[in-house]
Amino acid sequence: MREISWMTYIMLILASYRLTHLIVFDKITEFIRRPFVKKVKVETQDGTETKEVPTSMFGYLLKCYWCAGVWSAILLGGAYLLFPRVAFVIILIFSIAGGQSIIETFVGVNIKKVDYYSHLKDKD
Numbered sequence: 001m002r003e004i005s006w007m008t009y010i011m012l013i014l015a016s017y018r019l020t021h022l023i024v025f026d027k028i029t030e031f032i033r034r035p036f037v038k039k040v041k042v043e044t045q046d047g048t049e050t051k052e053v054p055t056s057m058f059g060y061l062l063k064c065y066w067c068a069g070v071w072s073a074i075l076l077g078g079a080y081l082l083f084p085r086v087a088f089v090i091i092l093i094f095s096i097a098g099g100q101s102i103i104e105t106f107v108g109v110n111i112k113k114v115d116y117y118s119h120l121k122d123k124d
Contacts, residue, residue, distance in 0.1 A: 012073075015091040015093075019072040024068050033062045033063065036059030037055060037062075
């Protein structure tokens with residue numbers, strides 16, 4: 001078995017996070033999910049809401065963050081163990097993007113909090 005450094009392990013985690021998000025949520029991969037889901041109208045307390053519901057097990061895999069996360073980890077981890085030089089480049093790119101998206105989410109949420117609290121202060 002190949003030794004994996006802690007830095008490579010962190011990179012694999014970040015890369016798997018970003019690949020999973022890309023598969024499950026991002027607009028750019030919607031064309032992959034579209035054949036495997038259908039839109040259903042659901043009544044909620046706030047009115048009618050449209051939800052995407054998987055039509056098959058593969059559709060469920062593409063809509064389930066936990067499921068897609070396992071498969072992206074298998075794909076990236078396996079690729080790194082079998083083809084370390086090629087996979088490292090892909091892992092590096094995805095891990096940078098994953099780290100950036102985590103930072104952007106943190107900054108975005110905190111900016112919204114600052115705006116919210118400044119509006120509360122202005123009302124007083």
